[in-house]
Amino acid sequence: MKYLRDIGKYFLMVKLSFTKPCKKNILYRLVFKEINDLVLDSIPIVSILSFFIGGVVSIQMALNLESPLLSKTLIGFATRQSVILEFAPTFISIIMAGKVGSYITSSIGTMRVTEQIDALEVMGINSLNYLVFPKIIAMLMYPFIITFSMFLGLLGGLLAMTLTGVPSEAYIQGIQMDFDIFHVTYSYIKTLVFSFILATVPAFHGFYMKGGALDVGKASTQSFYWTSIIIIIVNYIITQLLLS
């Protein structure tokens, strides 16, 4: 019953975040702040992870495609498919559930504990619109991070292959081989859905948390746990619907 009640509460929270909007100039300011905190600040970690994981993926592909009967272009092909279809949108989103999700939960949770949310409510301000809506809008920039991650993942693979001795021409040719634009579309559809989950699920855990400072930490852990699970389940559903 608790889970059903929480699901209902989550959807009501999402609905309320879109009602009684605050003034446009305030909203612009909040959105730009959130773009900076949630999106731009995530670029360093996404860059490092994408570059090196891209390298590791290509090395593992090369290891598994050692047969002289198999073309070296397959390494680039398989790396591209792994990076674009799964690694960049899903793996990075799970990392972001830890990085962005815990930031959202702890910042909103701390506001709850220190009565800042009550202060907003007493002033007659829709606290959900003020706190959650700018995050949802800011996370619309999330596909740019994923694009960046895809590019760096493939670049990492290229560097790893060059260092391993695989001709870079073969790798690049593999990246271009049998390219299906729908795979990229599928990846961006997933990314947009994940961006909404990344903004709202941690906000839910922060907004409705109860207790003190210790409970903010617990709420952050819960937020990471549920955001990751929801991303994995939604990933399966979207893949089943679009690729099966």
Added chain:
Amino acid sequence: MIEIKNIFKSFGKSEVLHDISARFERGKTNLIIGQSGSGKTVLLKCLLGLYSFDQGELIYDNVYSSKMNDEEKMNIKKEMGMVFQGSALFDSLSVLENVRFPLDMLTNYSEKKKNEIALKFIERVNLNDAINKLPSEISGGMQKRVGIARAIVLNPKYLFCDEPNSGLDPKTAIVIDNLIQEITKEYNITTVINSHDMNSVIEIGENIIFLKEGIKLWQGNNKEILDSKNIEVEDFVYSSELVKKLKKN
């Protein structure tokens, strides 16, 4: 003026407020006192509209809250100011930005006018030297004063204070109490203070309501409370050995 008539409030099976009726006068410092768990905070949150009650009537200057639509309820909230127990200042905003916040959110004044109004109230609470400081860079007493300035910046009709001097040393606590009383008189506000501090009760208690286990047991002022003839009130007032000794002498 705020009036409550026969308010009942329960959380699940536990009744927190039982048949409370009271009148909070304009231009007076009205205190709700009682031990922890007596229902003070719940009553204050009912007055603020943060909690709905199960039965009873809440009347703001002859307007019944039960007859208000959502827009009227939102408008009445704009006439309320609240000083929180922990100040509830926005961490990332400076003192000036915190005081200006309600003006930014709820008015269409120019930047210049908003700054002028905010600075006037910052000056009123004697914080001119701290306008650009963050809440973390100022003392607890200063944070309370910022909270008071933010609460009155929109010239509210009603001011609510939840244990405004908790965590403060006695001297600073008296400064905060007196500031609230001065502001109440100066702006003719209906002020309701939630407190369990006897110093506040004696200093500024013009209309005091004593709660115990969700029931209103006594009402009077700071002069009457010292000789209330009510065992429960006397237990609360003279709970400290020091006060008992002072009474004997």
